[in-house]
Each structure stands twice: as structure tokens, then as C-alpha cells.
Amino acid sequence: MIAPVLVAGGAGYIGSHVALELIAAGRSVVVLDDLSTGRRDLVPPQAEFVQGDVGDSSLVRDLLARHGCASVMMFAGSIIVSESFQQPLPYWRNNIGAGFAFLDACAREGVRHLVYSSTAAVYGAPDSLPIPEDAALRPISPYGRSKLALEWALADLCSVSEMRFAALRYFNVAGADAQLRSGQVSPVATHLIKIATEVATGKRPGMAIYGDDYPTPDGTCIRDYIHVSDLAEAHVLALNHLEAGGESLIANCGYGRGFSVRDVLAAVERVAGKPLAVEIGPRRRGDPPALVADSSLLKQVLGWSPKRDDLDLMVRSALDWEGRNR
Numbered sequence: 001m002i003a004p005v006l007v008a009g010g011a012g013y014i015g016s017h018v019a020l021e022l023i024a025a026g027r028s029v030v031v032l033d034d035l036s037t038g039r040r041d042l043v044p045p046q047a048e049f050v051q052g053d054v055g056d057s058s059l060v061r062d063l064l065a066r067h068g069c070a071s072v073m074m075f076a077g078s079i080i081v082s083e084s085f086q087q088p089l090p091y092w093r094n095n096i097g098a099g100f101a102f103l104d105a106c107a108r109e110g111v112r113h114l115v116y117s118s119t120a121a122v123y124g125a126p127d128s129l130p131i132p133e134d135a136a137l138r139p140i141s142p143y144g145r146s147k148l149a150l151e152w153a154l155a156d157l158c159s160v161s162e163m164r165f166a167a168l169r170y171f172n173v174a175g176a177d178a179q180l181r182s183g184q185v186s187p188v189a190t191h192l193i194k195i196a197t198e199v200a201t202g203k204r205p206g207m208a209i210y211g212d213d214y215p216t217p218d219g220t221c222i223r224d225y226i227h228v229s230d231l232a233e234a235h236v237l238a239l240n241h242l243e244a245g246g247e248s249l250i251a252n253c254g255y256g257r258g259f260s261v262r263d264v265l266a267a268v269e270r271v272a273g274k275p276l277a278v279e280i281g282p283r284r285r286g287d288p289p290a291l292v293a294d295s296s297l298l299k300q301v302l303g304w305s306p307k308r309d310d311l312d313l314m315v316r317s318a319l320d321w322e323g324r325n326r
Contacts (some may be wrong), residue, residue, distance in 0.1 A: 123288075
């Protein structure tokens with residue numbers, strides 16, 4: 001019998017989708033989450049749920065030993081770029097302090113395979129697009145720096161142990177599970193499609209475009225949006241790769257196509273069939289003009305073949321989720 005996969009942060013947006021994908025692939029799942037930002041009802045009913053802190057080494061070691069887990073996935077952490085400028089120390093404490101404790105527990109219990117939730121924020125403002133994995137690493141936010149530091153710690157740990165890791169650098173994740181079993185539930189929404197669909201469904205009166213004077217065709221920031229279910233499939237492929245004896249890897253997760261803020265808002269208006277109340281605000285600190293992934297490595301090494309590379313489809317699923325969660 002294959003041992004369960006420990007999914008740390010599995011009650012959150014991305015972690016819960018990955019838990020669903022693991023279960024669909026026939027794997028047993030144990031979810032560890034403190035529910036500080038996640039929600040208990042997002043955890044698949046087939047998974048065992050343990051409420052607790054990923055930085056609690058004793059708890060993590062007990063779970064790993066009790067279930068015989070050789071594979072783990074790490075999603076827990078603080079993820080809001082703008083907030084990380086206002087409160088940098090909690091980001092270092094949550095993403096690095098708790099992250100180090102989690103890695104130490106994994107190492108002590110002989111974990112062999114670890115899939116880590118990283119971010120395109122490690123690149124900062126890139127020199128050119130699309131961005132390959134070997135581009136310069138110049139994070140411009142405490143969030144990006146804290147995520148990169150744990151990538152480095154993972155690489156150092158794996159260099160002196162039998163553990164292998166996959167760090168998946170997400171670009172902009174959007175959408176929801178097709179069966180609406182999970183979606184974005186952030187207490188404070190900061191992601192563009194999430195905010196726009198909240199406006200479209202009447203949950204907020206309007207929204208702002210943060211800066212329309214960037215060096216882009218329409219003056220607004222450009223991002224590479226990836227459907228959360230395609231991203232979840234990439235995690236399962238990464239775990240399969242490691243469990244089959246594959247080497248550690250770092251891979252971008254995006255579609256390789258950029259959409260501006262105005263493009264996204266036009267898509268939400270088109271799919272929702274109504275205009276959005278939008279005003280122009282000042283730029284936000286930590287927002288590069290454009291981020292677009294070169295995801296060829298993910299396709300070549302893992303055989304990833306995305307099925308939902310369609311902005312309107314992402315928006316439709318996000319709108320359906322917001323409608324369900326009025």
C-alpha cells in the first residue's frame with residue numbers, strides 16, 4: 001500500500017485543489033493546516049485533516065512517522081505581496097521560520113520527496129519575457145525574498161541528503177474546481193480575477209486599477225494567468241517525477257501568454273455580461289510591469305499538457321464559484 005502524502009496548507013486555495021487531484025489519482029492524503037487563512041470545508045472529505053501549525057516540528061514529525069509519509073507538499077505560508085512590505089517580519093517568521101522547522105522535521109523523519117509552492121515573485125522585474133528558470137533572481141518584495149530563501153534552503157538540504165525536491169514557481173493562479181468543490185476564499189482578496197468577480201457578483205461596489213502608466217501597450221500590468229486545476233495537475237506530475245527517481249527541479253508554472261489588467265477586466269465584463277465599476281488608483285509597491293512564464297521545462301520534463309488555457313474559462317469558473325459562495 002502506498003503511504004499517504006502529507007499536504008501542508010491543504011485547506012487553502014491551491015493546496016485544496018492539489019489534494020483533490022491527488023485523491024483523483026488514487027493517493028491517500030493527510031492535510032495539515034492551522035486554518036488561519038484556509039477553510040475546513042475546502043479539505044476533501046476523503047482526506048484526513050489535522051489542525052495544526054506546520055512550524056510545530058513535534059506535530060509534523062508525529063504525523064510523518066504515524067502515517068509513514070515519504071512524500072510531502074508544502075503550501076503553507078503568507079502570500080500577499082503588498083502586505084509583506086507593511087509587515088515584513090511576520091513573512092519571514094511564517095515563510096522562513098516555520099518553513100525551516102517543517103524542513104527539519106521532514107529531514108529527521110526521512111522524507112524523500114518534497115514539492116514546494118514557490119512563486120514568480122523570485123524574479124522581481126525581469127530583463128526580458130518570457131522568463132526562463134535561469135533568469136536573474138532579484139525579488140523586490142519581502143514575500144519574494146522569503147520564498148526564494150526557502151528554495152535555497154531546500155536545495156542545500158537535498159545536496160546533503162537523499163531528499164529530492166520540486167519547486168514550482170507560480171505565476172498568477174485563477175479559477176476554481178469545475179465541480180465547485182474548492183475556489184478562492186481569501187479573507188482579504190488581492191488577486192485581480194477574484195476581486196473583479198466579487199464586483200461582478202455584487203460582493204463589492206467597485207475596484208481600482210493600480211497604475212495605468214506602466215511601460216506596457218495599455219499602461220497596465222501584464223500577467224500570465226494559470227488555471228488552478230492545471231496547476232494542481234502539475235503538482236501531481238512533479239511528485240510522480242520525484243517518486244520515480246527523477247532529479248530535483250525548479251519549474252515555472254504559467255501558460256506563456258500575458259494579459260493586461262484591462263484585458264482581464266474586459267473578459268470579466270464579457271463573461272458576466274455587465275460593466276464593472278472601475279477607477280484608476282496609484283501604483284502598488286512591488287508590482288513589476290510584466291511577468292510571463294517560459295514553461296517549456298514543465299512540459300518537457302514532466303509532460304505537463306494544460307487543458308484550461310483560456311482566460312474566459314478561468315473567469316467563468318471564478319464567477320461560478322463566487323455565485324455559489326454568496
